[in-house]
Amino acid sequence: MGTRILIIEDEVKFARFVEMELTYEGYSVTKAYDGRTGLELAEGEQFDLILLDVMLPGLNGLEVLRRIRRFSEVPIIMLTARDSVMDKVSGLDLGADDYITKPFAIEELLARIRAALRKQSRSPDGNVLTAGLLRLDPARRQVTYDGTPIDLTKREFDVLQYLLENKGIVVSRDALLENVWGFDFDGQTNAVDVYIRFLRSKIDEVFGIQLISTVRGVGYVIRDDD
Ligand code: CA
Numbered sequence: 001m002g003t004r005i006l007i008i009e010d011e012v013k014f015a016r017f018v019e020m021e022l023t024y025e026g027y028s029v030t031k032a033y034d035g036r037t038g039l040e041l042a043e044g045e046q047f048d049l050i051l052l053d054v055m056l057p058g059l060n061g062l063e064v065l066r067r068i069r070r071f072s073e074v075p076i077i078m079l080t081a082r083d084s085v086m087d088k089v090s091g092l093d094l095g096a097d098d099y100i101t102k103p104f105a106i107e108e109l110l111a112r113i114r115a116a117l118r119k120q121s122r123s124p125d126g127n128v129l130t131a132g133l134l135r136l137d138p139a140r141r142q143v144t145y146d147g148t149p150i151d152l153t154k155r156e157f158d159v160l161q162y163l164l165e166n167k168g169i170v171v172s173r174d175a176l177l178e179n180v181w182g183f184d185f186d187g188q189t190n191a192v193d194v195y196i197r198f199l200r201s202k203i204d205e206v207f208g209i210q211l212i213s214t215v216r217g218v219g220y221v222i223r224d225d226d
Contacts, residue, residue, distance in 0.1 A: 002026055002027060002028050003026075003027050003028065003048045003049070003117065004027070004028045004029075004030070004045075004046065004047045004048050004049075005022055005027045005028070005029050005030070005047060005048065005049050005050070005051065005113070006029075006030050006031075006032065006038065006041055006042060006045075006047040006049075006050045006051070007019060007022075007029060007030070007031045007032070007050075007051045008031075008032045008034075008035060008037075008038030008050065008051065008052045008053060008056065008061070008064060009031070009032075009033070009051065009053040009056075009079065010033050010034060010053060010055075010056050010057055011053075012033060015031050015033065016031075018051065018106075018109070019031055021106045021109075021110075022113075025110060027113075030045070030047070034056060034057055034058050034059070035056040035057075035058055035059030035060060035061065035063065035064040036058055036059050038050075038052070038056075038064055039059065039064050039067055039068065042064075042068050042072065042074070043071065047074055048074070048075070048117060048120070049074065049075045049076070049077070049113060049116055049117060049120075050068070050074055050075070050076045050077070051076075051077050051079060051109075051113075052064060052065060052076055052077070052078055052079065052096070053078075053079045054078055054079065054080050054081065054087045054091065055081060061078060061079075061087075061091075062087070062090055062091060062094060065078070065091060065094045065095065065096055066094050066095075069094060069095040069154075073154075075097045075098075075116040075117065075119070075120050076095070076096045076097055077096070077097060077098045077099065077100060077109075077112055077113065077116055078091040078096045078098070078099040078100070079099070079100060079102055080099050080100070080101055080102065081101070081102060087099075089194070092153075092155050092191070093153050093155065094153075095153060095154040095155070097116050097119070097182065098112050098115070098116055098181060098182060100112055112182075115182035116182055118182070119182045129161065129164035129165060129167075130164075130224075131164060131167060131211065131222050131223075131224050132209070132211075132224060133145055133146040134164075134203070134211060136157075136160060136161055136164055138161060141157060143157065143160065145203065145206075145207050145209075146207070148207075150202055150203060150206075151202070152199075152202065153198075155180070155195060156195055156198050156199055156202070158180045159176060159180050159192070159195045159196070159199060160199055162176060162179050162180050163176075163212065163220060163221070163222045164222060166221075166222075167222050167223070167224055168221070168222075168223055168224065169221065170215045170218050170219050170220070170221040171219050171220055171221065172218060172219040173192040173193075173219055175219070176192045176219070176220075177191070177192060192220075196212055196214075196220055199211075199212060200212060
């Protein structure tokens with residue numbers, strides 16, 4: 001069996017259209033028309049990727065996302081309504097890998113699916129990354145500062161990991177978007193700045209350090225000062 005994709009979407013015609021296109025591309029597709037059924041399928045079967053609508057009857061998409069993340073790191077792309085910034089931020093914060101705004105061109109969806117699958121298949125690097133007293137363990141997905149655990153969301157963790165992998169190098173917003181979000185946003189989002197703020201509030205402000213430096217007009221860098 002090929003790559004398995006689960007679509008959780010209550011608009012039946014739309015779900016069938018996406019299924020048809022994905023099947024044509026060679027994916028094996030399963031559909032659920034409500035959140036509860038989708039959640040049960042995600043629990044009971046192995047999928048390589050999930051497309052998850054935010055606006056669902058009963059159990060909404062964000063709640064389904066939250067529950068799936070309790071047991072699975074399967075790549076999830078959220079389908080959001082136009083301009084619902086809150087849905088996007090909440091979705092990413094709850095561990096979605098990407099989102100796409102409806103209506104979208106099928107080519108864009110296919111590109112995002114390929115990017116999410118690529119990112120997933122990248123073999124996990126077991127090396128622990130450090131900067132001063134900060135320690136990030138990619139295999140265990142743990143971050144500590146001087147031994148104190150820091151609780152990060154999936155996205156915050158991925159941003160921090162990428163900065164640490166490039167320690168001493170100024171990383172541009174575009175590079176972060178491409179490597180962490182897995183898709184070129186054409187600079188139309190301030191998602192990177194939002195996540196840098198989240199990281200600073202959880203690390204810099206808590207431990208009284210300056211871990212992540214802003215290089216005006218260029219991007220961000222973590223320097224090892226010890
Ligand atoms: Ca819907």
